[in-house]
Amino acid sequence: MEVAGQIVLPDDIYECDIDLTLYMAASSFDIIINNSDLKSDWFQKKQQVKVYYGYVADPSNWSINDLEHVFTGKTDGVQPQWGGQQGNVVELVGRDYSGQMIDTYNSYAFTNWTSSEIANYFAKKYGLTPLITPTTSVVPSDAYQNLQEWDVLQTCAVREGFICYVTKDLELYFGPRQYSGNPVATISMASISETAASGDGLSFDDSAVGVYNKVTVIHYYKGQTIEGSAQNDQLIQSMGGQVVEKIMTDSKATTPALANQLAQNYLTQYSREAITGNLQNLPGNTAYVIDALVQVTDAGRFSGKYYIEEVKFQYGKQNGFVTETLAVTNILPDYAYQYKTDLYGDSGETNIESELDDDWEAS
Structure with a gap:
């Protein structure tokens, strides 16, 4: 080091x-x-x-x-x-160089700025090399007022369908997700089961906990009850015909059409039936990077390609270089907020989630 x-x-x-x-x-x-x-x-x-x-x-x-x-x-x-x-x-x-933006609340008014202009501003402020895809739409004020700087960047990224991160080479990437689709490594469950010590190995979670196949949005507006629903019939069938409904209130649902649209967009988020995996104490492998694919074999129906969500590397005097933890998922989330939900649990609506709602209402 x-x-x-x-x-x-x-x-x-x-x-x-x-x-x-x-x-x-x-x-x-x-x-x-x-x-x-x-x-x-x-x-x-x-x-x-x-x-x-x-x-x-x-x-x-x-x-x-x-x-x-x-x-x-x-x-x-x-x-x-x-x-x-x-x-x-x-x-x-x-922490990495995004830490300083996480610690700092934005104080700049980006009036009539585009997302890429905002990203370039932060790249210059922190001396980062910009790897920024140009954008054209103007960002509204609620995307940058009273927010941490990193939240501003992530909100802008979501609006454009982009991802945003700081690389190990001190580059600010703001653009479409880039990956080859080819696995960087193959992990054999047969090999792991033969050599794993206590606590080692790979565990999977194919759980329906927290997964909803129907969402209903309700809003009491001008003395009337506005309501809209959306459901995933295929997911209902895969869950044995059981309807698991999430009922939500949303002040943006001022008409039945908007309530239906909001319900459909919430359903996209809450019906993600991902299989996740957690692998412990593998040999160290620097090919394990975020968003990369790994191929899991000899795991029955759980065999297949998985995206890396989190990697914990460890070097120690006793064990040398190991991959202490490799967290994976079989579904590539659409938004950074979904990654945060997978990694840390749903702690309530973030600004990014709220910003998505605004986009959905305007669309």
Whole structure:
């Protein structure tokens, strides 16, 4: 790893954990380093940290160019500790370069700006190389007022059908999703079951919990009850004919037609019947990157291609370089908000979800 351009050798690193997540949340690092020579006097908040993983043929003769650069971020905290189980150590914690935009509320009025102009503004503000697809429609004020800067970018991305993230090479990508469709690795359940230790392996979840096959939208407007519904007949059939309904209120449903339209759009979100998987303690593989495909074999009906939603890499003195966690899904979500729901659970409507509602009403 590098801190502020200075290499920290593997012999001084007790643990190095990297959590790569999808667009709504910052990827993060947690690194524990030998502090017998008081490196904690030199480490500071906001220093740039680059993390490299990989394997070398000769441990006594290698350079950092033999490893794969997987992460760039900034330190949020420096935490020295004396006399613990590992001796004198210092822990560095931090996030990728989206973290500074997550921490900052937007104060700029982007009057008559397009989404791509807003993205270029933030790229320039934070010294990021812009990889930005031009757009033409003007963004309304509720897409950027009283919001965190990162939420502004994600809201603009959703409006355009784009994704937005900061790369390890300090590029701000704002554009269509790009992926080849070819798996980056094949994971055999037969091989895992033969070699897995306790707690290792891959578990799947094909659950209908939280999945609705009918949505009804209700709004009490000018003394009248406005109501609209939408249902997924194919999903009802696959759930044994049982109707699982979600009833919602929405002030935008001022006519039955709008209520039906809102119900249909909510149904798209709440009827996602994804199969998710969680794989523990694989050999480290830098090909595991967000949005990439992996091929799962020897798993019966659960065999197939899965998209990577989250990767946790770990380097430690005992186990070396491992993929501690690989979270996957068989359905590629349409919006960053759906990724956030998959990873962290539904914590209520976000601005992005509200912005989608506005788009749906206007369409």
